[in-house]
Amino acid sequence: MMDGTFTDVGRSSARRHADLLVIGGTLATPNGVERADVACAAGRIVALGDLQHSWTADATLDAKGLHVLPGVIDSQVHFREPGLTHKETLEAGTRGAVLGGVTAVFEMPNTQPLTLRAEDLQAKLDAARGRAWCDHAFYIGGSSVNAEHLEYLESLPGCAGVKVFMGSSFGDLLADENEVLCRILAHGRRRMAVHAEDEARLRDRKVIAESSGDVRQHPVWRDASSALLATQRIVTLAGDTGRRLHILHVSTAEEIAFLSDRKDRVTVEVTPHHLTLEAPECYERLGTLAQMNPPVRERRHRDALWQAIREGVVDVIGSDHAPHTLEEKSRPYPASPSGMTGVQTLVPVMLNHVHRG
Incomplete structure (x- = not known):
């Protein structure tokens, strides 16, 4: 049984009162799985151990028979505020996160307006103040219109970093030309996040989707080469500048x-969707509800992602949460929008995989 107290600067280890005491739960720690109580103050864990007789608290939760897990960070969510709040608000999205065991999110810049300027970032921070249920940071979109300002923008409080869309975006947020990508890579020091699909190949092959009207053709249109070509290109370009990347x-x-x-x-990031679903079965069963970019693919790709997790190639699992209304998702393919929800199911889905071994 552990019996230790962790203190923050200015907080005495003799402190015996907490905001919250979680009693009798089973904790997974670096020392193994064991029963322990958890004391929390000001949103921080301040003590672990046998605490119920030596600590008081404003609130107590009985966790006997339950596992107590740390909240996770979802590294990729697309909440829909501002501009698309008929799909989801910041309040609803972050509440779903907390209900699913996610206590921090990195939110993406493809809202309306796009998050390209300091004012756009500040507007999101202001909108989240007092309404967000979890910790949060917002990505700035890397673009031809702000490339020279990215080193400043990525240093702003509340900025998760710079996100580049090489494909599957629109307007000023699309950065698919080498000249633009090199300008973006040259301005900034933080690791840059990338949506890697080759826009030129997607445009050339879109007739596959348009002529078929069949969502089962989604991974045929946006094929493996579309992803690989973009990934190879951005890694090569980044090598010339020394910029680190997050694909x-x-x-x-x-x-x-x-x-x-x-x-x-x-x-490397992978998503629960790509680890769980496979084509063509998911499209036959779920139709356009299974439509996302990049697509859910055949089993060999899913198997490769799991092997990459086992071998340590994958660094993080993010949900790529991107909600739409059921009415929007019910449009005939390819007019149906790509994207699935995921922030509330990230942890449960992955725990199911853990349970199954």
Whole structure:
């Protein structure tokens, strides 16, 4: 049984009162799984151990028979405020996060207006103040219109970093040309997040989706080469500047093979959707509800992602939470928007995978 007290600066280890006391739960710690109580004050864990007889608290939760887990960080969510609040508000999105065991989120810049300027970032921070249920930071979009200002923008309080859309975006947020990408890479020091799909290939192949009207063609249109070409291109360009990268929602076996030898400067995110669903079954069963970018693919890709987790190639699992209304998702393909919810199901889905071994 552990019996230790962790203190913050200015907080005495003799303190015996907490805001919250969680009693009798089973904790997973670096020392193993064991029963312990948890004391929290000012939103921080301040003590672990056998505390129920030596601590008082404003509120007490009986966790006997339950596992107590730390909240997780969801590294990629697309909440819909401002501009698209008929889909979801910051309040609703962050409440869903907390209900699902997520206590911090990094939110993406493809709202309306786009998050490209300091004023856009501040507007999101202001909107979240007093309404967000969890910790949060917001990405700035890397673009041709703000490339020279990105080093300043990424240093602002509340900025999660710079996110670049090489494909699957619109207007000033799309950055698919090498000249623009090189300007973005040259301005900034923080690791840059990338949605890597090759826009030119997507445009050339869109006729596959338009002529078929069949959502089962989604991974045929946005094929593995579309993802691999973009990933290879941005990694090569970043090598010229020394910029570190974070490739979001990696979905193909080919990307994993390419990135596994470049872990010194590239980190990898995968999503529960790509780890759980497979084509064509998910499209036959769920239709456009399974439509996302990059697409859910065949089993060989899913198997490669799991192998990458086992081998330590994958650094983080993010939900890529991107809600739409059921009416919008029910439009005929390809007019149906891509994106699924996920912030509330990230932890439960992954715990199911853990349970199944």
